[in-house]
Amino acid sequence: MTVITKDYNEKMSSLCVNMHEVLRYLNGNEDNETLEIINSSLDELGSDFSYRVCYSVFPVCVENDRVVFPFKSVKSKDLAKCLKDCKSAVIFASTIGFGIDRMIKKHSLISPLKSVVFQAIGAERIECLCDTFCEDIKKEYGNITPRFSAGYGDLELSFQKDIFKVLQCSKNIGVSLNGNLLMSPTKSVTAIIGVKQ
Amino acid sequence: MNVLDYIKDNITYLDGGTGTMLQEKGLKSGEPTELWNISHKQDIIELHKSYFDAGSNIITTNTFGVNSLKYDDKTLNELIVSAVDNANTALKLSKNKQQKFIAFDLGPTGRLLKPLGDLDFEDAVEIFAENVRIANKLKIDLFVIETMNDSLETKAAVLAVKENSNLPVFVYNAYSENEKLMTGATPEVMVSMLEGLGVDVIGVNCSLGPNKLKNVIKRILNVSSVPIAFKPNAGLPEDINGKTVFNVSPEEFSAVIADTVKCGVGLVGGCCGTTPEYIKCLKEKTKDLKKIKETEKDITVVSSYMSAVTFSDSPILIGERINPTGKKRFKQALIENDIGYILNEGINQQEKGCHILDVNVGIPDIDEQEMLPKTVTALQEVCTVPLQIDTSNPVAMEKAMRIYNGKPMINSVNGKKESMEAIFPLAEKYGGVIVALTLDENGIPEKAEDRFSIAEKILKTAESYGISKKDIVFDTLAMTISTNKNSANETIKSLKMIREKLGCHTSLGVSNISFGLPKRDFVNGAFFAMALENGLSAAIMNPFSAEMMKSYKTYLLLRGKDENCLNYIEFAQNAEEMSVKDTKIKTDSSKDISLQYAIIKGLKADAGRITAERIKSENPLDIVNCDIIPALDNVGRDFENKKVFLPQLLMSAEASKSAFEVIKSEFCANNSTKCTVVIATVKGDIHDIGKNIVKLLLENYGFRVVDLGKDVPPCDILEAVLKEKAPVLGLSALMTTTVPAMEETIKIIHEKAPFCKVVVGGAVLNPEYAEKIGADKYSKDAMETVRFAEQFN
Known part of the structure; x- marks a missing residue:
């Protein structure tokens, strides 16, 4: 299977940060002080993003509560339900890079407020990247399912290991998996998208 | 023939891709290629042989993914032995007559190193070392460390090779489209670090096609004194009818690489998507070219993990504030392990324009060997500028240099035999630019000529360790003018002699000149200007000193180093705000406001300013009890009643923290x-x-908080609770997978420290779940934790 790597820096820098989403992640309301602090955080971060995605398309076969990929058969009722009308699936990994992680760390000992703000900005950016990528997949493959990640419902988080193996995320987009199955950079997402017939 | 001798005079051909070739032979997606060393021995031999047949001089063993994180000792050994055996078999089978070498391949561990990831630096070194020790006993010619996208992991791999083998080591990094490694290093950073570590070839491989990496190669050519290797992909992979196709043809690929050979690249090959055909074509395209000899670049450069600082015509400012000498508040921070305070000093100096930060944490009451590397790592997490490691303890120095990410400055060596014997071997092994003080067993000579002689002696000794003069910066020692009217003259004279006759860069701890005098800044500023005019390359100085900054900015302006005077104008416009005091006190608003108002509104700078004003005439305890606490409580209640939100709560908490900080620095209370x-x-x-927010609020409410950090084992938590006799323990967990660790911690606390109540919080928890795992209390947010803790006073 071919693993395709895409750089989304250009595309993502043209997409404005959605302030409503940032505020939602922040548990904040839309007042001037809060907006000002979000904006100053964005200024501090500048263009320190590295938006990258790698993905591959696999044939899938759903057998009762199992989903069979060429590299692994995985037991998950929820994933099986999600992919029931699909003959293939896109598995992808995405990241916005280490810039946000560094800012969160920098401020964690100095300004917890700012580290919370960067955390919210990071959450908005990675979701936006995933949405943008899914749009592209939709354009290419037509009818697709919502994205489904390891750890959702009854799909074991350990499925991350298999995803990392087949997509070679570390080599392709610089995302690595730690001993507790967490990703670095922290603002990274892996997911499965079913392609309907 | 030795591989290093061969590459000196010849264009050297490397091999091409492995994965794509093996997929054609049936390698399945996700199947580790290294397993084929045993299961498909013949295919691997064929693959290696096909590259030798195509003209490759150096082929790499199929061991990219072999490491002890993935395989047990026995399998690891078998895979390595068979991989090297396959390569040697191919070498014998190929009838081609070119010089042939076998490189043992070391790829990334797949795990990220601390602090960004969770792999300990020394564990990473050991993972690589295991492979190196096995391979070193086999028939190989060199080690190749490749496709590394993290500078620190690259360093760990190089150290593993250097400490376990005498064979040559080549290092190839994988750069992204922004011409950086994933974790931020630029080509200049990598060259400085890798040359410092003594690698034999520096290269670029994988990630992109030759065109997109051309500029990275150009940047490396500009600064590297060692041979350069280029091994790009055949462009990017595309899926065409279920087949992986790379979009750059052998012709196009070879044409771009041939151009880089003309500019000085000495070793060429391919990575993903390339085949023996690419190597053949590359060889054909470059057959009439001559290998260009590397030139020694006379550049003095230090680097952090993401930026390199070059000593050139423009003077370099080295911030001196991370140093406990004469600073009560800093000493207190060291004793209390208050790393946040130290980091703040770093960030503030960087924002003031320092190019490098000096780091000194030596006080008698702390273990410098532990504290120095810890501080260096923490600073590198938050500051982007390079560091100057400053200690007289060689063990602490080595520990800090070892984990340093980049090429550090080393402060210092001097002309004493003992000093040179301690420091030069470290610089030889780890790399670094050394500050050399012109003193020796007989002390500091009075005359410039004698200081110059010491400098010559230091250079000569350094050379015997293989340390070139570009990596030595001389400090001719500023001594106080108050006891010797000629001291400035001699210091400056020796500075000039060293700069002109030895061609070395120089550095001074400028402010020593005024020791014992009033208004020291006046003297320092003038002396700094004199020194700059006489060839000073770098100054260890206080960037908050207005006089020093004035000398620096005006020097740049008058010496034609400030295009359109822009730098100076900006400085002058802000100059009124500057004060000679350590910390600049900013104002958020010009209004006459109260401390309570400032805290409620979250005006951080105002809260600090007003407190500084008021402690001149008021009892600090009154300010805390009558203003800070009531204001905080006000916001806290509003938060509990959902009248204000998390950002406002934090703004107020930070404002009150800045008020506390003023009180702390004045009274050390x-x-x-x-x-x-x-x-x-x-x-x-x-x-x-979340845990940090809880900490901030608890501290604001007057609790003494012992923060153990993250990823803390239950036994460490128990130890701290017992030691501190803490009545309250707060635990945080965000993931379902770590709740069992929380449960285990609670159990052991209740068993061995029954006096302690455990309060828990975090995204995955709720009151029921908290009760199930035995917690005494579930808190939905930081305020609730404060309220809970208040019951135990």
């Missing part, structure tokens, strides 16, 4: 009036934003 609370994120969990 602790504002802790309540009990001790131990807090930690449990083992396995690395999320600490």
